[in-house]
Amino acid sequence: MTRAGPGAEIVRENPARLGETVGRVPVADAADVDRAVRAAEAAQRDWRDVPAAERAEALRRAAAAVESAGGTAVLLARESGKPLADCEGEIRFAAAYLRWVAGHAPAAYADREVDDAAGRLLLRHRPYGVVAAITPWNAPVILALLKVGPALAAGNAAVVKPSPLAPLAVARVLESFPRDLVHVVHGGAGTGRALVAHPRVHRVAFTGGAEAARDIGAAAASAITPSVLELGGNDPVVLLDDARLDDAAMDRLVMASFATAGQVCMAAKRVYVPRSRFADVRDAYVAAAARTIVLGDPLDAGTTVGPVISADAARRVRGLVTGAARRGASATALGAVRVDLARGHFVRPALVTGAGDDDPVVAGEQFGPVVPLLPYDGEDEVLARANAGELGLGASVWSADEDRAFAFARGFEAGFTFVNTHNRTGMSLRAPFGGVKRSGHGREYGTEGLLEYVQTCAVHAPAAFRAGGAGMGAGAYPS
Ligand code: NAD
Numbered sequence: 001m002t003r004a005g006p007g008a009e010i011v012r013e014n015p016a017r018l019g020e021t022v023g024r025v026p027v028a029d030a031a032d033v034d035r036a037v038r039a040a041e042a043a044q045r046d047w048r049d050v051p052a053a054e055r056a057e058a059l060r061r062a063a064a065a066v067e068s069a070g071g072t073a074v075l076l077a078r079e080s081g082k083p084l085a086d087c088e089g090e091i092r093f094a095a096a097y098l099r100w101v102a103g104h105a106p107a108a109y110a111d112r113e114v115d116d117a118a119g120r121l122l123l124r125h126r127p128y129g130v131v132a133a134i135t136p137w138n139a140p141v142i143l144a145l146l147k148v149g150p151a152l153a154a155g156n157a158a159v160v161k162p163s164p165l166a167p168l169a170v171a172r173v174l175e176s177f178p179r180d181l182v183h184v185v186h187g188g189a190g191t192g193r194a195l196v197a198h199p200r201v202h203r204v205a206f207t208g209g210a211e212a213a214r215d216i217g218a219a220a221a222s223a224i225t226p227s228v229l230e231l232g233g234n235d236p237v238v239l240l241d242d243a244r245l246d247d248a249a250m251d252r253l254v255m256a257s258f259a260t261a262g263q264v265c266m267a268a269k270r271v272y273v274p275r276s277r278f279a280d281v282r283d284a285y286v287a288a289a290a291r292t293i294v295l296g297d298p299l300d301a302g303t304t305v306g307p308v309i310s311a312d313a314a315r316r317v318r319g320l321v322t323g324a325a326r327r328g329a330s331a332t333a334l335g336a337v338r339v340d341l342a343r344g345h346f347v348r349p350a351l352v353t354g355a356g357d358d359d360p361v362v363a364g365e366q367f368g369p370v371v372p373l374l375p376y377d378g379e380d381e382v383l384a385r386a387n388a389g390e391l392g393l394g395a396s397v398w399s400a401d402e403d404r405a406f407a408f409a410r411g412f413e414a415g416f417t418f419v420n421t422h423n424r425t426g427m428s429l430r431a432p433f434g435g436v437k438r439s440g441h442g443r444e445y446g447t448e449g450l451l452e453y454v455q456t457c458a459v460h461a462p463a464a465f466r467a468g469g470a471g472m473g474a475g476a477y478p479s
Helices: 030-047 052-068 072-080 084-108 140-153 168-174 189-196 210-222 247-262 275-292 311-326 379-387 402-409 446-451
Strands: 009-013 021-026 112-116 119-127 130-134 157-161 182-184 203-207 227-230 236-239 270-274 330-333 350-353 370-376 394-398 416-419 454-462
Touching: 021 072, 021 168, 030 130, 030 157, 030 182, 030 189, 052 084, 052 140, 072 084, 072 140, 072 168, 084 140, 084 168, 084 446, 130 140, 130 189, 140 157, 140 168, 140 203, 140 446, 157 189, 168 182, 189 210, 203 210, 210 227, 236 379, 247 275, 247 370, 247 394, 270 275, 270 379, 275 350, 275 370, 311 330, 311 350, 311 370, 370 379, 394 402, 402 416
Parallel strands: 130 157, 130 203, 157 182, 203 227, 236 270, 236 394, 270 370, 350 370, 394 416
Antiparallel strands: 009 021, 112 119, 119 454, 330 350
16 A cells, blocks of 8 residues: 655555555655665766776675674565565575675676777677666565665666665665665656656666566666566476476376465466476366465465465456356365455466366466466477467476477467476576566576676777778778
């Protein structure tokens, strides 16, 4: 809930316990955004000249502070509805990412120089200045640090605008960084727009949905500010006919769809199964869900799936299931329930069978605890169905033969393909992540993720004009 007007604030309610206030943050207006950007710009002027090794050391100190700050995971669980173990894992992973950046950034950003028969060429990596980071609520800590970590390592400063749906834990985590270099402005679309359009912002990094991306991309383009856009996906899972689907694999597959109540950009969002194995896989899926899914309060031990983020999200996801059922599909409720569903925005996890490819539960990003299981007859056919649609974030292929899986993966129109797993368990700090098609552009993680925060600048002395050089006709092209 946002209270408008002077002294406006965001009041965050626990999605698992309606009526329980978790915390409040002030809403930043355009003047607050301006102050934050200018303060960041002033601090960046000194920071850009700090040696890369010292900047990396500052990130290591921030990683230690992120991990040792007590109570952050509980705060994240209470504001986002994610199970406590997930929140603890996200914070540990975010700290590990900062250490990875500290270890790799100095080499990635180092000058490169060649001096040979063609002349002398120096390539240096220049930071942008002030980076605007606009982040969603579903993994607020890691998604902010994926921007702030490399931005600072490269010599930039950052202004972060977290989602109003989970602003509290990330704001606390960002206190682990030098205060003058990382600023936080809270609010919704209005605050985000003021930040993106600010003339002293020189790089925009956004993670979120398509609607906001269009607005942000247009505002950034009109200021000639380059942007990274990390957007949604509708990840297909293709189980090849030789996929080894023991209990551990099935448990992994289920949680790839239902972790964070399905509200993950790279969740397994539609599962394609060879028709000959369909009934067995469906039964194994329901059994795996009975082992792995416990719908409950995020703070209760044993809970693996919490509520969805809001009443709107709950309505939308239930509508997808009832709509598919109206069109002839069947929905099977999954897992155990250990909570009064009316106490929060709880949606019973469901497996949908019998849905058509153009049903919204298959064709769009459901972003909730429901997944369709779909039979297929041939590899070309399933690849075409997997690639249908405008989104191309993640995908996975499952096979007992790794070479076969890698060969199949080449056909996916996706930025990241997981093999024999999907979602978090398939991530790697060194592997660049990001979408193709309408899932966005730019990359996070890996060296590619570091290079998003610098521009390569060249200094060149052609050999032709060095002492003893052959010279060149005025206006000629070099050979
Ligand atoms: P959202 O787009 O509603 O909001 C994201 C952020 O943008 C928030 O901070 C919001 O306040 C801000 N915002 C919204 N409209 C804006 C505008 N017009 N101008 C400036 N800022 C604006 O997304 P959400 O609901 O928080 O997150 C869910 C979406 O994010 C899903 O589609 C999901 O797939 C995607 N996502 C993608 C990745 C990835 O790495 N590709 C990761 C996580 C989530």
